Amino acid sequence: MFFFTKMEKTASExxxxxxxxxxxxxxxxxxxxxxxxxxxxxxxxxxxYICAVKxxxxxxxxxxxxxxxxxxxxxxxxxxxxxxxxxxxxxxxATNQAIAEYYYAAGFDALIxxxxxxxxxGLRPIFExxxxxxxxxxxxVYMSHRxxxxxxxxxxxxxxxxxxxxxxxxxxxxxxxxxxxxxxxGATYPEKIAEVHEILREKVPIFSPGIGAQGGxxxxxxxxxARYLIVGxxxxxxxxxxxxxxxxxxLAKIRK
Numbered sequence: 001m002f003f004f005t006k007m008e009k010t011a012s013e014x015x016x017x018x019x020x021x022x023x024x025x026x027x028x029x030x031x032x033x034x035x036x037x038x039x040x041x042x043x044x045x046x047x048x049y050i051c052a053v054k055x056x057x058x059x060x061x062x063x064x065x066x067x068x069x070x071x072x073x074x075x076x077x078x079x080x081x082x083x084x085x086x087x088x089x090x091x092x093x094a095t096n097q098a099i100a101e102y103y104y105a106a107g108f109d110a111l112i113x114x115x116x117x118x119x120x121x122g123l124r125p126i127f128e129x130x131x132x133x134x135x136x137x138x139x140x141v142y143m144s145h146r147x148x149x150x151x152x153x154x155x156x157x158x159x160x161x162x163x164x165x166x167x168x169x170x171x172x173x174x175x176x177x178x179x180x181x182x183x184x185x186g187a188t189y190p191e192k193i194a195e196v197h198e199i200l201r202e203k204v205p206i207f208s209p210g211i212g213a214q215g216g217x218x219x220x221x222x223x224x225x226a227r228y229l230i231v232g233x234x235x236x237x238x239x240x241x242x243x244x245x246x247x248x249x250x251l252a253k254i255r256k
Contacts, residue, residue: 015249016252017227018245020052020232022054022059023236045245053073055086055108060085085103086111101129112139115175123137136182144188144214144216186216193208205228206228213234
């Protein structure tokens with residue numbers, strides 16, 4: 001679990017458990033140079049207060065994986081930060097393998113995958129590529145938006161035992177079984193964090209998005225068992241991103 005260990009080391013050195021979600025609102029394609037400059041500036045301003053940067057399609061689509069995004073990944077690494085690609089991989093094995101290889105080639109330390117696809121010809125190729133390249137795989141266990149219960153909260157029947165359980169409980173058990181490097185559980189659902197933490201304990205760290213703009217609370221998420229807090233709009237769209245990041249880190253350190 002190379003990523004797991006390196007992430008812990010980086011968080012300790014940075015004295016921060018904050019993962020910056022470097023997401024911005026839609027910009028017209030012709031404004032992509034300005035978008036890159038904005039992302040670079042925020043990263044430069046807030047890097048002392050975070051331990052990692054999470055990228056989503058907000059930047060990959062307009063800037064390109066091996067163009068602007070790779071430059072930002074390199075900059076993050078130069079600042080001593082870990083990088084995570086939030087691609088939510090969710091396809092057949094051959095496609096997943098290619099996706100993982102491309103994102104790891106761009107420099108990402110880990111990617112997020114969706115357990116819905118299953119293991120054989122689904123998650124397995126991703127984990128194999130990750131292990132070969134000493135990268136990480138984080139599984140999506142419960143999202144942070146209001147509609148999450150329709151999918152991740154539905155009751156399912158375990159194929160191996162025949163027992164009924166919530167979908168997210170099944171995913172948490174898979175994260176443990178596959179030795180995933182992390183599990184995503186929305187900070188907007190601290191009760192779900194607590195339930196998943198009961199399964200994972202300290203073997204698989206919980207990454208919690210939804211802090212701030214979506215209503216997730218630092219104290220509740222950390223108290224329930226989250227290890228890392230993923231924060232986006234509350235930092236990147238703040239009037240002073242550095243000040244916001246510093247304040248959030250301070251609150252998180254107090255509440256740990």
